[in-house]
Amino acid sequence: MARVTQQDIAKVMGVSVMTVSNAFNRPDQLSPDLRTRVLERAAKMGYTGPDAVARQLRSGRTNTFAVAFEEKLSYAFSDPFSVAWLAAFSEVMEESRASIMLLSVPAGDHEALAAVQDAAVDGIAGLCGNQPAMIRARERGMPTVYCTLATRADADGKGDYVVIDDHAAALEMAGLLRRLGHRRVFLLVETLYPGQPRMAEYRPEEFRDLVDAHAGSLFSDDLRLSGLVGGLQGLDVTVVPVGTNSRAAGHAAGTLVLDRKDRPTAVVAVSDVMALGFMDALRQRDLVPGVDVSVAGFDGLPEAAEAGLTTIRQPVRDKGRLAAELLLDPERKDRRIILPHELIVRRSTRPVA
Amino acid sequence: MARVTQQDIAKVMGVSVMTVSNAFNRPDQLSPDLRTRVLERAAKMGYTGPDAVARQLRSGRTNTFAVAFEEKLSYAFSDPFSVAWLAAFSEVMEESRASIMLLSVPAGDHEALAAVQDAAVDGIAGLCGNQPAMIRARERGMPTVYCTLATRADADGKGDYVVIDDHAAALEMAGLLRRLGHRRVFLLVETLYPGQPRMAEYRPEEFRDLVDAHAGSLFSDDLRLSGLVGGLQGLDVTVVPVGTNSRAAGHAAGTLVLDRKDRPTAVVAVSDVMALGFMDALRQRDLVPGVDVSVAGFDGLPEAAEAGLTTIRQPVRDKGRLAAELLLDPERKDRRIILPHELIVRRSTRPVA
DNA sequence: CTTGTTCTCTGTAACGATAAAGAACATCAT
DNA sequence: ATGATGTTCTTTATCGTTACAGAGAACAAG
Structure with a gap:
């Protein structure tokens, strides 16, 4: 048998x-x-x-490409940005008749890292370049492409990427808030470092030390946050790590911040998802975005447009598409791509009263 | 080098x-x-x-399992049922440190079928059992698990499954409509056979012939549809293939049906997604579900609960979870699982005026 | 001084397939 | 008849790894 x-x-x-x-x-x-x-x-x-495996061994190619996520895969299917990226990525892969493998390598899960070692793939893509899976993959000598620069330094490291200039984008966002006259601003980020206490509040002077103290850890929103902080210098700025990149976390930040006397006049989240959650909290209190508190996000999701949320639009689909194309074509020349972004001002940001 | x-x-x-x-x-x-x-x-x-591939060849195991979709992968990420199933499936796989490969094998795409042949996996799961990818996989002698019975005959075929009794569920739904006094009912299905003209209208006598004429083709909602038709015998029933399983298609069916004089008193879609689309069309016309037209769906999505949609709840997450468990444990005994379903009556279905 | 056991390490043979080059024979033009 | 050209099939050598069976030394027990 x-x-x-x-x-x-x-x-x-x-x-x-x-x-x-x-x-x-x-x-x-x-x-x-x-x-x-x-x-x-x-x-x-x-x-x-x-036999597929035998053939792969002999030919040296698998025609399969991995996508690495830092979270559980259920997150990958629920976050709108992630889904849009994945859809574009997979369309290109499908056209080329290549297969997709999904890898979940949560931060700190050393055992899960073995999955990268054991993945029979020709290359690997990820949303963030400094995640352990990507690093491991590069150590293995595997072609990698990632779609978010976590720090300036990443740009000089190994591996190809398709990104936007998050720092510049954040500066533009900060400029907008300045022009609108905001003086007291809260910034919502996911986490500053693994194990970060949620909903803590930091001054700009503090958070930088915290991040540096955990250097080498994953802090994927560093460019956005430091751009915002830099651009808002001189104003009353507070950084709040909300724990996860989710609508629920944004909402929780709202409950934390909105019921006090000294409410901020503006809140910027480093993702639309969090910003939308924050807007949920506003609505619950019959507060109006832009009127009572200005709100802004990053990413340019369709949901942001519906909600009238000011945001930085980034070409998600192009990121996914180009990432796939870079993996599929190792001969391709420009392998470090910086795509344009756009500040989209909507009714959620208004001049301060 | x-x-x-x-x-x-x-x-x-x-x-x-x-x-x-x-x-x-x-x-x-x-x-x-x-x-x-x-x-x-x-x-x-x-x-x-x-080397991963060499190791796989030697050991005879890849520790990777494929999920086959009949549509483009972007569909897999956008359909709520599909996403929920995939999330549950992937959670189990993650726990067992197994990897997931996504395969897209659209109906009729013969070239794409090769992906099944070339997939280096230990088993394959799919939402529907009679899709070409599943059949091919079984020909390859690969363990398979699927989560929807398309026809009675499938139950006797090869392969393991985790399903609900769609036929019985459909009979219950039909019974509800009968009790509520409905006499003119439209049934929305995706397609009766590949290449099916959209938005055609068929009498129960007709559609069965059509399906039989394309026997062997994919008609995954057969059990639901035939249950509904059987249970509604004697009433004025019309079957409408709306083209795709999407909210948009359900909405389109609404525009087709709602603006005529002889409106149906009830509409049943074989999925919540289509039913929700149909309700969108109602809302546009200031018609009230349940009052002006009764509407019902299948699947039991969270969105259905919010919308007050009568539906058949099926344990999506259990389907995904068990499918993964069956693949991971070839020794497991019961490999053909029929899960319970539940008719959930909400305000979208009321007695006919 | 056997005999047995444990600890390290080695050699060989797969796993299932394909690339590359060669052999045997037929065909064809000159 | 000669060489050139094809057609059809075979031989040999991997691809990178691990299973399996054993060999040699060291050490303890009888």
Whole structure:
């Protein structure tokens, strides 16, 4: 009941293994008659076609590409940005008839890192470049592409990328708030470092030390945050790590911040998802975004447009598409791509009263 | 600059290849001292650890499982049912440290079928059992699990499954409509067969012939539809294939049906997504679900609860979870699981005026 | 001084396939 | 008849790893 191989067929038919192999892969290398007989015999013997793994070993290619996530995969399917990116990425892969493998390598999960080692893929893409999976993949000498620069330094490191200039974008956002006259601003980020207490509040002087103290850890929003902080210098700025990049976390930040006397006049989240959650909290209190508190996000999701949320639009689909193209075509020249972004001002940001 | 292998290291160090292999996989098989030296030397030579593909070939296992979709992958990420299923499936896989491969094998795309042949996986799961990818996988002798029975006959075929009794569920739904006194009912399905003209209207006598004429084609909602038709016998029933399983298609069906004189008193879609789309069309016309037209769906999505939509709840997450467990544990006994469903009556279905 | 056991390490043979080159024979033009 | 050209099939050599069986030394127990 063992598996039938080309060798078995060859032996039974009294032909060489190569002939059997050619019958399946290179019809021009043997007579149509023999080919038919081989295929028939193979079918009769219960041979189900060339083994994928063996073929991959011999050819040195798997035609499969991995996507690494820092979170559980259920997050990858629920975050709008992630889904849009994945959709664009997969469309290109589908067209090229390449397969996609999903890897989940949560920060700090050392065992999960082995998945990168054991992945039979030709390359790997990830949303963030400094995540452990990406680093490991590069150590393995595997082609990598990532779509967010976490720090300036990343730009000089290894690996290809498709990103936007998050720092410049953040500066523009800060400029907008300045022009609108805001003086007391809260900035919502996911986490400053792994194990970060949620909903703590930091002054700009403090948070930088914290991040540096955990250097090498993952802080993917560093460019956005430091851009905002830099651009808002001189104003009353508070940084709040809300724990996760989710609507719920943004909402929780709202409950934390909105019920006190000294409300901020503006709140910027480093993602639209968080900003939308914060707006949920406003709505609950019958406060109006832009009127009572100005709110802004990053990413440019369709949901942000519906909600009238000021944001930085980034070309998500292009990021996904180009990431796939870079992986598929190792010969391609420009392998470090900086895409344009756009500050989109909507009704959620207004001049301070 | 060729790739470094265990053999290279062995040669350079004057030890056997097995020793190198053992240094990486079975530390107890060699002295700690030698092991350290091997690892150091390996690192120095730029060896990046055992090759995944070679290891898979040797061991006969890939620890990877495929999920096959009949649509483009972007659909898999956008349909709520699909996403929920995938999330549950992936959670189990993550816990077991198995990887997931996504395959897209659209109906009729013969080239894409090759992906199933070339997938280096230990098993494959799919939402529907009679899709080409599943059939091909079973021909390859690969373990399969699917989560929807398309026809009664599927139940006797090969492969494991985790399903609900869609036919019985549909009968219950039909019974509800009967009790509520509905006499003119429209049934929305995705498509009856590939290439099906959209928004055609069929009588129950007709559609069965159509489906049979395209026997062997994919019609995954057959059990639901035939249950509904059977349960509504004697009433004025019309079957409408709306083209795709999407909110937009349900909405389009609404524009088709709602602006005529002889409106149906009730509409049942074989999925919540379509039903929700239909309700969008109602709302646009200031018609009230349940009052002007009764509406019902299938699946039991959270969105359905919010919208007050009567539906058949099915345990999506259990389907995903169990599918993964069946793939992971080939020894497990019960491999054909029928989960309970539940008719949930909400305000979208009321007695006919 | 056996005999047995443990600890390290080695050699060989797969796993299932394909690339590359070659052999045998037929065909064809000169 | 000669060489050139094809067609069809075979031989040999990997791809990078691990399973398995054993060999040699050291050490304890009888």
